[in-house]
Amino acid sequence: MEILELDPTDADARRRWHEVREGSVRADRPHALTTTLGAFEATATAASTYVARTWLQAVDGSEVVGVAELELPLTENLDVAWCEVGVLPGRRRRGVGRALWDAVVERSRAAGRTRVGGEVSVDVDVAGAGHAFATAMGAVERHREDHLLARLPVPATPIAPDYEVVTWRGRCPDEHRGAYLAMRNQMNADVPTGELDLETTVLDDERLAASERGLMKAYDVRVAAARRRSDGTFGGYSLLFVPHGEDYGWQDDTLVMPEHRGHRLGAALKSANYAGLPDHVGVVHTWTAPDNTAMHRTNTALGFRVVEHMYEMEASIASDGPG
Template sequence: MQIQQLDTTDPAARRAWHAVMEHAVRSDRPHALLTTYDAFEVVATSPRTYFERTWLQAVEGSEVVGVAELELPLEENRDVGWCEVDVLPEHRRRGIGRGLWDAVVERARQAGRTRLGGEVSVDLSVAGAGFAFATAVGAAEKHREDHLLADLPVAAGQVDPAYDVLTWRGRCPDEHREAYLAMRNQMNADVPTGELDLEVEVLDDARLAASEERLMKAYDVRVAAARRRSDGVLGGYSLLFVPHGTRYGWQDDTLVMPEHRGHRLGAALKCANYAGLPGDVTEVHTWTAPANTAMHRTNTALGFRVVEHMYEVEAVIA
């Protein structure tokens, strides 16, 4: 077996890497929400500004039997690396995952990182190998979220009469960017991280624009924002991604600013995004920390159900 770095200039090699990742993950996670090939292509072939990424593969003969990804933040959290290791089910328990892990650790150390983090998701009905592997390499659980799934359509949400809802797709309009940035940064500061010790990611306009441009290449990006009628102030937003060519949505952030809470804006914003989806989008995924009881209540009322537990784990590699 050889551990090789993916040649990101080779389209066939990129396609093979993604196919192995997809097969490995779906073998024990039927509800997995994966990076689509289109999204992988965008990341693998785009210049790196805020993150450095390396893709590795374990090769036997001419067959790719396992893959790994290492992401290194270049702004905040420069002591941390994020990684994922996936091995085809028929090749597990032969040291392939450990070989990929060791290669990831070596590269992370060379980049000055002292910690490696990652996400391990476990289906409620299928016992997967991911958590046992993470434990075996010395990673400890630091945070947990529930992966929830809802079938569309959902019941329409009522908007508080004191607010109206704005929607846009793709890039945030110029007239709302300052308020949108403030809300995005509030979300980054508020998001639960459990025992993870992380610096808060701070967005400025250039960083937001770079993210929007990259995401729009692979996703239909939809935002709903609540605007108070009395003064025009934006009080919350909900962000939804629909990967091109798929039948599902990925519910990302939903935030209501502190002074605007108590008006059921979170549910109204989610419903506004869902109502605008084409009819062939039939389900939506989201993640919520168990301790976030308010959002869990909102999600349950909309018809979301828990299908996986997601664990954020971390290993000290210094």
């Protein structure tokens, strides 16, 4: 067996890599939300100013038996690498995962990184190996969120009378971009990170535009925002992605600005986004920290239920550390 880098220009190799990731993730995570082939293709074939990516594969003969993705932030958190490691169930406990991890650590150290982070999700009913593997590699838990799922339709939540819902798909219209950037940056500052020590990402128009262009290649991007009628001030937004050709959506950010809280805007914005989805979309995924009781109540009222626990793990890879 050898660890090789994926050639991102090879379409067949990209497809095989994605198939192995799917097979490794879904073996013990029936509710897993994975990256679609279309989304992976969009990422693998486009350069980024903000992150460098490498895709690794464990090859035994001509068979790919495990994969890893390595992301190196280029503009902030320059001491951190992010990774995901997956091994097909029939090839586990044979050193494949460890070999991929060692390759991740080697490349991360070479790039000057001193810690590697990643997400490990565990189904609430099905035993999985991901958390035990991460712990064996020296990773410790820094933050936890619940992965929740709701089947559509959900109960309608009307917007408060003092507000109106403004929606768009894809690129944020020019007339809303200033307000949208302010809300996105507030979200980045407020998002719970537990014990993770990370620099906050600050969006400007260029970075927002780059994100929008990339996302629109693979997703129907939908935003519902709350605007106060009296003065036109935006008080919150909810961001939803629907992968092209799929029957589910995944809920990204939902934020209500501090001075606009107490009007159930979060529930109303989610409800508005879901009501606008085409009939074939029947499921929505979302993630919420267990101690975010307000959002947990909102999600429960909309019919969401916890299906997985997601752990954000981190390992020190200083030269004398694990790995």
